[in-house]
Amino acid sequence: MLDMKIATMTDIHLDTNSLLLKRDVFPDLLAALKEIIYDILLITGDLSNSSRTSINIINKIQEETGKKVLFIPGNHDVTKFADTSWDSYNLLKEHESSLIDKPFIIDEDNVIIGDMGWYDYSYALDIVPSSIIKQRKKSLWDDAKYVKWQMDDEQVFEMILNKFKNQLEEHKDKKVIFVNHFIPYKDFVTYSSDGEWNLCNAFMGSDKIGKLLDLHSNINYVLFGHTHRRYGLIEDYRGKNVICNPVGYAYEWETEDAKTEFLKCINFITI
Secondary structure, three states: OOOOEEEEEOOOOHHHHHHHHOOOOHHHHHHHHHHOOOOEEEEOOOOOOOHHHHHHHHHHHHHHHOOEEEEOOOOHHHOOOOOOHHHHHHHHHHOOOEOOOOOEEEEOOEEEEEEOOOOOOOOOOOOOOHHHHHHHHHHHOOHHHHOOOOOOHHHHHHHHHHHHHHHHHHOOOOEEEEEEOOEOOHHHOOOOOOHHHHHHHHHOEOHHHHHHHHOOOOEEEEEOOOOOOOOEEEEEEOOEEEEEOOOOOHHHOOOOOHHHHHHHOOEEEEO
């Protein structure tokens, strides 16, 4: 088959950035996508603050570009619109772009495996106990207000971790592009002298994902976001190519030009 070129993006935060810049930045995103050559756009979460908004954006991208979008949600995409955040998660799961429970078979040798991921506090447990983290989350982290699972974070994380285990086992004979929103390796977590900042690292991901990935030499690429620190492509990190190149919020950008920032944050995988 001919080469397939996958464009990757994460943490676009389209609605928030439109508010920050006081104008709709979707045309800038569309202009950036029309300037590049690719076959599939792979978005690694936090497209917007609503599952329905994210779906509408994905539909508009596909309609305007004629290119397929693959998507996994981040924490912002699953803010609850009904009883629980599972309603948002399942709405996104049912969309044609979703990788949730639906690995994308590129060809007989290559597959994209993806899901949201979550966090289990492990990046802060050596600093504070989980009981304090749960208590402080209400005042420090917006997920406590807007994301409602009706179960502990650790339980949500373990559910998704087990799905990853099963899918990686099922596709152990293929080359894998692994996609998850949250940070799978502690090396990409930023620590500082600020105690509250370090406590918030509890909500950044889990190294259990990274340890799982270490067991699978057939994983060629690992994609994630959630952190707004732009690492770009790091080759041969623990035997894998790692991509973390988030758009982030407009006040974090080097320029005020949305199209320029979008283009900076697009990476490519050629199969």
